[in-house]
Amino acid sequence: MTAPTKPDDASGNPFERFDLDPRSGPSQITARFRELMDETRTEEEKAILRAAWEELTLHPRDRLRAALSTYPETREEIPLGVDDELPHAAPLRVEDLDLADLLAPPTVASALGNAPPPSTEGETLANDPVLASIVSGQKS
Amino acid sequence: MDLPVKSRWPFRVIHRQNPSVSSASSWSVRDEALFWRVTDEELVHRVASLHVGRSVVLHPRAAGMIALLRRAGTAKDVLDIASRGNAEPLLRRLFDDKLAALAPGELHARAIYFEHVARMLPVAEETRAVEAWMRALAAWLALQKERAYLTTFASDVLGKATQEDIRVAVDHAWSVIAQLSEEAHAGASTFDRAARLRVLVLRSASQACALAGLTEKEALTVTNRAETALSDITDEALRPIADALETAEARNADTAERGRILHRVAAAWYFCAFDPIAEQFAVDRATPIAWEIYRAPGNQKNRAFLEPLMPLYDSLARRIASDPLHFAYAARCAEIMLFYAELEPTLDQQIRGVEHILLICPTHSNGRLVLAQYLCTKALRALTGIPSVANIRDAEALITRAEGLYPEQKSVTNARARLEEVKGGKVIGR
Numbered sequence: 001m002t003a004p005t006k007p008d009d010a011s012g013n014p015f016e017r018f019d020l021d022p023r024s025g026p027s028q029i030t031a032r033f034r035e036l037m038d039e040t041r042t043e044e045e046k047a048i049l050r051a052a053w054e055e056l057t058l059h060p061r062d063r064l065r066a067a068l069s070t071y072p073e074t075r076e077e078i079p080l081g082v083d084d085e086l087p088h089a090a091p092l093r094v095e096d097l098d099l100a101d102l103l104a105p106p107t108v109a110s111a112l113g114n115a116p117p118p119s120t121e122g123e124t125l126a127n128d129p130v131l132a133s134i135v136s137g138q139k140s
Numbered sequence: 141m142d143l144p145v146k147s148r149w150p151f152r153v154i155h156r157q158n159p160s161v162s163s164a165s166s167w168s169v170r171d172e173a174l175f176w177r178v179t180d181e182e183l184v185h186r187v188a189s190l191h192v193g194r195s196v197v198l199h200p201r202a203a204g205m206i207a208l209l210r211r212a213g214t215a216k217d218v219l220d221i222a223s224r225g226n227a228e229p230l231l232r233r234l235f236d237d238k239l240a241a242l243a244p245g246e247l248h249a250r251a252i253y254f255e256h257v258a259r260m261l262p263v264a265e266e267t268r269a270v271e272a273w274m275r276a277l278a279a280w281l282a283l284q285k286e287r288a289y290l291t292t293f294a295s296d297v298l299g300k301a302t303q304e305d306i307r308v309a310v311d312h313a314w315s316v317i318a319q320l321s322e323e324a325h326a327g328a329s330t331f332d333r334a335a336r337l338r339v340l341v342l343r344s345a346s347q348a349c350a351l352a353g354l355t356e357k358e359a360l361t362v363t364n365r366a367e368t369a370l371s372d373i374t375d376e377a378l379r380p381i382a383d384a385l386e387t388a389e390a391r392n393a394d395t396a397e398r399g400r401i402l403h404r405v406a407a408a409w410y411f412c413a414f415d416p417i418a419e420q421f422a423v424d425r426a427t428p429i430a431w432e433i434y435r436a437p438g439n440q441k442n443r444a445f446l447e448p449l450m451p452l453y454d455s456l457a458r459r460i461a462s463d464p465l466h467f468a469y470a471a472r473c474a475e476i477m478l479f480y481a482e483l484e485p486t487l488d489q490q491i492r493g494v495e496h497i498l499l500i501c502p503t504h505s506n507g508r509l510v511l512a513q514y515l516c517t518k519a520l521r522a523l524t525g526i527p528s529v530a531n532i533r534d535a536e537a538l539i540t541r542a543e544g545l546y547p548e549q550k551s552v553t554n555a556r557a558r559l560e561e562v563k564g565g566k567v568i569g570r
Binding site for chain 1: 169170173174176177180182198199200201202203204205207208211224225245246248249252253293294296297298299301304305308309312315
């Protein structure tokens, strides 16, 4: 059983452990746990999921307490279906990138596990296939 | 998401490249929002890792704490520095921010952040962990006043929040104190280090109240709750010792065995962050054992028995001297300390010890008697052989003091008689 992200389990909070929005209602929570249950193989894991599901759905006040004990959603909302272009900034040179820019964000790194990073030997940003496809798409 | 062609460049570079290379892409509002979300996620990872001292991954929602700082527009410098790899100023900012100036959402996020960091810090990092816990508690206490935010929050979570639901949200700070107390209680009988850390947090409740900007009256409610919890925790730490002593007494165990059991109070005292209840317990339980040893032949054993407990008695003595609330224990504390003072290796040390005891309890009869005897012994020593004028003067002062302490004592009248004999001019040196 794996959650989409693997934060350090500092609190054991089910909203974090199973990557649930604290504002989710019982039906959304149940749907999420059903998905997780489908991915689960062992009885032990199923029992853990069941306990967490019960904690969040049996009594609303338990859900409220758990919601209070996790990070509130204070990030910017990601607009859906908005493709308004923003004004372009001045060009950034590859030389301006620093080492920190080469690091994967923590949740991405966590999802990658211990896999070695892809080799970039002999590559330059200019001939990156994804960027090249975007550039050609823009031009056409 | 499947990319049409596999990129060999890390995700972050492509993101950063996009808004800048004008000819390369169209950069939408959605891309911008995603970009900042990922950036903030990375920054919160950096700052938490720096705080904990190892790489830690928080839940992606923790990035909201950085997003709020960014939106406030007052932390641009520290966020830029953190983006370049140095999260130190950003961490300092989290410590320096006045809680009263933070929006409720920020308080909530800070409370969770500090609590998570506190739980992730190793027990060996006691000071930093206590600090993080204390800040989490302070943020919860400050948030308790934000009733409108908590009401909306409860409604968002539950759909429709009743008055009782809102009360649960408003009272969440109390459940944090209760949880700390429960965790400390669970490790009290074994003096567990993580449990001791919780004790230290509860002891810092008044500091948390000050950080949260609570009024004196509000702070009193918090500290009273913390004090009640601490008393229970100390009782729990002392309970196995009390039980073991009772069992030992029931089967007439010797003083050595009972002494060894009682010595565990020193560990309990350290565990409960030097609670006076443990000091009083040590006084009450040690006194009968000390008397038993005193009356038995070779009462020198009292020194070995009392030695490990002396820090507790010294601490209680300081409390008695500075706080009238503890004065009820003055005589009992003086009595147990007297056993130890009597076994000091030299007469001067014995006198100093008993003088100290009389500072704690000036009317302690046994203490006055013992000091009077010691002063007379010292005076008589000064009068041996052919005493100098200075020696006679010193002896007179000592005897006069002894007369003031316990005039009817035989050793005092004997010493006065000897002094008069010397002063009668029979044997006076230079």
